[in-house]
Amino acid sequence: MKSYNNLRFTIKIGGEAGQGIKSAGVMLAKVATRSGYHTYSYTEYPSLIRGGHNVTQIEIAEEPVTGPSDNTDFLIALNQETLDLHANELTSGSGVLMDTDKKLTLPKNCPFEVVSFPVPLKELAGKDLLVNTVALGATLALLKGDLEILKDLLQEAFGAKGEEVIAMNVKAAEAGYNYVVDTYAKGKNVIYKNYLEKKEITSDQIVINGNEAVALGAIAAGLQFAAIYPMSPISNILHVLAAHQEEYGYVYKQPEDEISAINMAIGASFAGARSMTTTSGGGFCLMTEGLGLAGMTETPLVIVDGMRGAPATGLPTWSEQSDMQMVLRAHQGDFPRIVLAAGDPEEAFYLTMQAFNLADKYQTPVVLLIDKNICENDQSFSLFDTSGYKVDRGKFTMTRVEDFKRFALAKDGISERSVPGSGNFFIANSDEHDEFGYSNEEIANRNEQMQKRMAKLETCATEDMAAPVLYGPEDAEVTLVSWGSNKGSILQAMKGFKERKVNFMHITWINPFPAEAVAAVLTKAKHVVNIECNYSAHMGSLIREKTGIEIKDNLLKYDGRPFFVEAIEAKLREVL
Amino acid sequence: MTDQIASITPVATDLNTPCSPTWCPGCGNFAILSAFKKAATQEGWNNTNTSMVAGIGCHGHIVNYVKLTSVEGLHGRAIPVGTGIKMANHELNVFVFTGDGDCMGEGGNHFIHACRRNHDITIVLHNNNIYGLTTGQTSPTSPHNFKTKSTPDGNPDYPLLPVPLAIASGATFVAREYAGNVKELTELLIRANSHKGISILEVVLPCVSFNKEFGAEFFKENTYRLPEDYDVTDKVAAFAKALEWGSHQVPLGVFYEEAKPSYESEIPQLQHNILLENTYMDRDVTGLLRKQG
Numbered sequence: 001m002k003s004y005n006n007l008r009f010t011i012k013i014g015g016e017a018g019q020g021i022k023s024a025g026v027m028l029a030k031v032a033t034r035s036g037y038h039t040y041s042y043t044e045y046p047s048l049i050r051g052g053h054n055v056t057q058i059e060i061a062e063e064p065v066t067g068p069s070d071n072t073d074f075l076i077a078l079n080q081e082t083l084d085l086h087a088n089e090l091t092s093g094s095g096v097l098m099d100t101d102k103k104l105t106l107p108k109n110c111p112f113e114v115v116s117f118p119v120p121l122k123e124l125a126g127k128d129l130l131v132n133t134v135a136l137g138a139t140l141a142l143l144k145g146d147l148e149i150l151k152d153l154l155q156e157a158f159g160a161k162g163e164e165v166i167a168m169n170v171k172a173a174e175a176g177y178n179y180v181v182d183t184y185a186k187g188k189n190v191i192y193k194n195y196l197e198k199k200e201i202t203s204d205q206i207v208i209n210g211n212e213a214v215a216l217g218a219i220a221a222g223l224q225f226a227a228i229y230p231m232s233p234i235s236n237i238l239h240v241l242a243a244h245q246e247e248y249g250y251v252y253k254q255p256e257d258e259i260s261a262i263n264m265a266i267g268a269s270f271a272g273a274r275s276m277t278t279t280s281g282g283g284f285c286l287m288t289e290g291l292g293l294a295g296m297t298e299t300p301l302v303i304v305d306g307m308r309g310a311p312a313t314g315l316p317t318w319s320e321q322s323d324m325q326m327v328l329r330a331h332q333g334d335f336p337r338i339v340l341a342a343g344d345p346e347e348a349f350y351l352t353m354q355a356f357n358l359a360d361k362y363q364t365p366v367v368l369l370i371d372k373n374i375c376e377n378d379q380s381f382s383l384f385d386t387s388g389y390k391v392d393r394g395k396f397t398m399t400r401v402e403d404f405k406r407f408a409l410a411k412d413g414i415s416e417r418s419v420p421g422s423g424n425f426f427i428a429n430s431d432e433h434d435e436f437g438y439s440n441e442e443i444a445n446r447n448e449q450m451q452k453r454m455a456k457l458e459t460c461a462t463e464d465m466a467a468p469v470l471y472g473p474e475d476a477e478v479t480l481v482s483w484g485s486n487k488g489s490i491l492q493a494m495k496g497f498k499e500r501k502v503n504f505m506h507i508t509w510i511n512p513f514p515a516e517a518v519a520a521v522l523t524k525a526k527h528v529v530n531i532e533c534n535y536s537a538h539m540g541s542l543i544r545e546k547t548g549i550e551i552k553d554n555l556l557k558y559d560g561r562p563f564f565v566e567a568i569e570a571k572l573r574e575v576l
Numbered sequence: 577m578t579d580q581i582a583s584i585t586p587v588a589t590d591l592n593t594p595c596s597p598t599w600c601p602g603c604g605n606f607a608i609l610s611a612f613k614k615a616a617t618q619e620g621w622n623n624t625n626t627s628m629v630a631g632i633g634c635h636g637h638i639v640n641y642v643k644l645t646s647v648e649g650l651h652g653r654a655i656p657v658g659t660g661i662k663m664a665n666h667e668l669n670v671f672v673f674t675g676d677g678d679c680m681g682e683g684g685n686h687f688i689h690a691c692r693r694n695h696d697i698t699i700v701l702h703n704n705n706i707y708g709l710t711t712g713q714t715s716p717t718s719p720h721n722f723k724t725k726s727t728p729d730g731n732p733d734y735p736l737l738p739v740p741l742a743i744a745s746g747a748t749f750v751a752r753e754y755a756g757n758v759k760e761l762t763e764l765l766i767r768a769n770s771h772k773g774i775s776i777l778e779v780v781l782p783c784v785s786f787n788k789e790f791g792a793e794f795f796k797e798n799t800y801r802l803p804e805d806y807d808v809t810d811k812v813a814a815f816a817k818a819l820e821w822g823s824h825q826v827p828l829g830v831f832y833e834e835a836k837p838s839y840e841s842e843i844p845q846l847q848h849n850i851l852l853e854n855t856y857m858d859r860d861v862t863g864l865l866r867k868q869g
């Protein structure tokens with residue numbers, strides 16, 4: 001158990017790909033939230049569908065928990081690799097549940113005395129497919145969890161597959177649970193730890209990852225058209241969108257490639273639909289030319305980039321934050337683009353919704369950056385609230401206007417937009433164009449249209465741009481600067497340094513950039529550490545570019561793994 | 577037929593724009609423009625019911641000369657823009673104007689996938705067998721040994737024929753016309769637009785500046801009309817016919833036509849309204865969020 005906070009612990013489940021590790025993890029997280037706890041899950045898997053080693057860890061705590069720990073309090077091992085690779089994360093007294101049918105054994109070099117609970121998972125399951133469910137049942141018995149909650153969850157998860165499948169799973173969960181009680185209880189009330197003991201439920205909690213949050217945020221924001229080509233780590237966005245299109249009346253289309261995706265979305269948006277596409281770095285590269293087309297033709301468009309690791313195919317199932325400078329610069333020439341970055345699924349939800357309004361208001365592409373850790377890590381939050389949201393279509397008319405000038409000069413940079421079929425004539429012209437959209441390369445026209453388009457960024461900076469959030473005391477000995485999913489690990493680590501005056505500036509607006517607000521925090525700071533998951537400090541460079549301030553102390557990593565909370569804690573100990 | 581194109585004078589219609597065409601005198605694009613405007617005037621295609629998309633090339637300039645709301649997009653990418661428009665508002669007539677470089681080279685992938693998806697749009701493929709706008713390089717449809725600026729010793733590659741490619745890719749209306757046959761082209765544009773599903777209309781045209789081989793004379797000599805009794809529903813025969821190209825062997829007319837539900841007619845969300853008219857304000861996702869609990 002974590003030394004600085006005795007209300008938080010980590011459960012890790014490991015096995016082969018195809019053994020349902022991730023789904024077992026989500027189920028365990030939901031058992032915990034339905035028992036009154038907060039959860040944060042982190043999954044690691046290679047780019048394989050079967051075989052290969054998968055693990056999910058679930059952080060469970062009495063207060064909100066936001067980042068992964070690198071030690072494990074309870075390990076569920078469905079294969080030998082789990083024990084071999086993760087025994088060194090155990091601490092003295094950690095619990096281990098392991099499959100005896102597979103003759104699993106703890107490695108000889110396991111540094112601590114751990115409490116192990118061998119269970120014949122395979123035998124109890126009967127079928128390979130049910131091993132994970134047996135393990136969940138056994139885990140609940142060991143951790144004083146409520147089996148009824150797990151049964152409800154199985155019912156919900158397999159409801160569509162019929163009574164037989166539900167019954168099979170419930171039986172498997174009971175078999176695991178009962179085996180542990182019969183074998184290990186020996187009259188005890190708590191067999192190993194009371195980690196999952198049901199508490200009073202105080203708030204309406206959901207467990208959600210960034211992909212789900214983006215998809216649901218888009219639906220809530222009035223998405224009408226999405227074209228998305230599959231790619232890790234964002235494929236689940238399209239799975240969620242595809243599933244609900246009929247119910248909500250939008251269209252999700254799988255295109256032949258990302259070039260088609262962005263151009264379809266531009267076509268649909270030109271015709272009046274609130275449109276989006278999502279991708280990862282490689283797909284974004286292919287979309288680059290379309291990005292500029294949206295900017296030049298002043299067509300609203302939401303693009304979500306879920307960042308993964310390394311160039312080319314790189315580290316497809318791992319995380320990195322190295323797309324920022326590409327997204328800021330991609331495409332030739334200058335045009336206004338709005339770039340936002342979310343720090344967790346909740347921010348991803350609200351920023352997606354905002355992105356649709358910004359795209360329509362400024363008639364230009366809006367890119368939302370999330371990283372793989374946000375895309376795929378499930379976290380518990382209070383139910384999101386959309387009641388304050390209003391769809392804003394900006395300056396937009398569907399009715400005929402005499403002598404319509406689609407690109408009429410305007411001080412704020414925003415002209416009235418219309419659609420084909422409205423009776424209004426215009427050309428959304430990728431060539432430089434005049435106020436109607438006719439190709440025009442005259443000097444005066446070029447300058448006027450260029451200045452008009454670029455003025456949007458200033459308008460946006462005054463009317464919509466948010467300052468970064470400063471967590472912790474205003475006056476601190478150390479100021480951490482970061483963006484994206486590092487937010488969670490940083491906030492979690494800061495809990496252990498309450499007395500030590502650490503604050504944290506979390507930046508979500510990348511372009512336009514809140515330079516003044518950022519500079520104000522940095523000039524006051526005593527010691528600044530910039531934290532990013534990339535090699536070349538993209539945010540550090542941006543801050544230097546926009547404020548002239550160079551942050552010298554950088555904590556950077558690019559191994560595809562997130563910052564574990566302990567790594568941030570170690571850095572804080574070093575600089576404090 | 578050279579005279580035919582040279583003698584085409586634009587008809588004054590509501591579709592005229594203040595821009596005058598910048599094409600070379602005698603360019604086949606004048607004839608396509610003329611036929612399109614005639615068809616539009618005849619059919620009442622206007623800004624309440626029609627939209628156009630163009631690729632990049634000489635052909636793409638057409639959007640400046642027809643007063644119909646349009647997108648001039650990126651080189652090779654007109655087709656996905658067109659399908660995006662159609663999905664958002666399937667009541668619009670959507671015309672995509674593209675070139676042999678634009679959609680057999682840069683955008684080839686979009687072409688074959690649009691064919692198999694059967695969106696109810698019309699693709700007009702201006703095939704002059706050369707890159708015009710970039711001043712005369714070989715194109716995917718240029719013949720073997722063809723001398724251009726990029727193939728001074730003759731084209732080492734072999735040409736791609738758009739018509740059989742379209743048939744093989746699943747297009748449900750596939751035709752070829754010569755630009756100079758304005759009357760027939762006008763009729764074909766109308767027929768292509770009224771076809772439910774994807775219509776591929778290859779229009780062969782001279783590029784007077786950079787393609788001396790496929791000038792008006794060539795087409796006059798070598799084209800012939802598919803016979804009256806030709807069966808447009810026989811896909812295998814159509815494919816065989818479509819492979820014909822050469823001396824006195826360039827068929828014109830409709831090669832293939834198939835009645836098949838269009839993409840838009842099969843999507844449940846598009847059955848009652850156009851997409852734009854489905855409710856999208858004040859959507860409630862609380863139910864979906866609670867399922868995450």
Ligand SMILES: Cc1ncc(C[n+]2csc(CCOP(=O)(O)OP(=O)(O)O)c2C)c(N)n1
Pocket residue numbers: 632633634635636651674675676677678679702704706707708709710715
């Ligand atoms: C991405 C990109 N690559 C290259 C070009 C340059 N370019 C413009 S038009 C064109 C070829 C045009 O050939 P075609 O489509 O046959 O049209 P035509 O001019 O003959 O009508 C090229 C290569 C471009 N605009 N964009």
Ligand code: SF4
Pocket residue numbers: 598599600602603604605634635704708709782783784785786
């Ligand atoms: S270069 Fe060829 S295609 Fe282009 S305008 Fe001149 S004749 Fe027409």
